[in-house]
Amino acid sequence: MNPTTMSPLMPILSAGRHRNPRRGACFMEFASYLAGERWSDHPKCTHAGLANLARMVNDCTSDAARNELAPMIPSVIGLTTDDVRLDMLLALEASAAALPVAFEERQRSLAVGALVLEATLDAQGGMPDDMRGRLHAAFSSAPAAERWARGFLGRYLRKLPREMSARHCRCLVQSAVDGIALACVDDNDARLRRLLKRGIELAHQFVDTERVAEQTASAATAPSGTVSRTADREYASA
Incomplete structure (x- = not known):
């Protein structure tokens, strides 16, 4: 959706929550509007962790650049999953994005969170190679923060946790997004x-992976001959 061609009756992106579309809309309120749901910044059509990231990016983006987020709104509709790893990967992605530019104190807390997430994901089967590469690149740009975090964890934890709650992941996302917004760089909005x-x-x-798995399971449990009868009808009508 091109924000420059929006109808004047459509809500305008702005920071914070809004009681109704006439007062504006944040990213996720606009998503609820497009999805035909009740007006809310916590719609059912989007995974809660992704919605948390979208709200934070919406609120931390400058007024001048916020409408550039609008074309992405339709793409979050229908993105829901029960897989607990998504919250962790979103938090890890946000931490990796913020580590190179955040202030030192923020870097340290983000580095601690990222190391715990890395260990947790490894305990649950590992994380994607591209994600691990981005995390290691982020640590390379903030080596002092990584050293501090490893020392902190070594002193105060005998072993790293094997799980991380959705609430903790979303708090880490909020800290990371805020760190990017406050960083002394000239492309904060583009980074967000x-x-x-x-x-x-x-x-x-x-x-997408879950949909493929569901389709495969459905095909495997279909009555014998169902597919061939459909194929015969299509062939006969050709």
């Missing part, structure tokens, strides 16, 4: 936009 785009791509990977 790229992070949201990557988060949407991650969610698509989970949802």
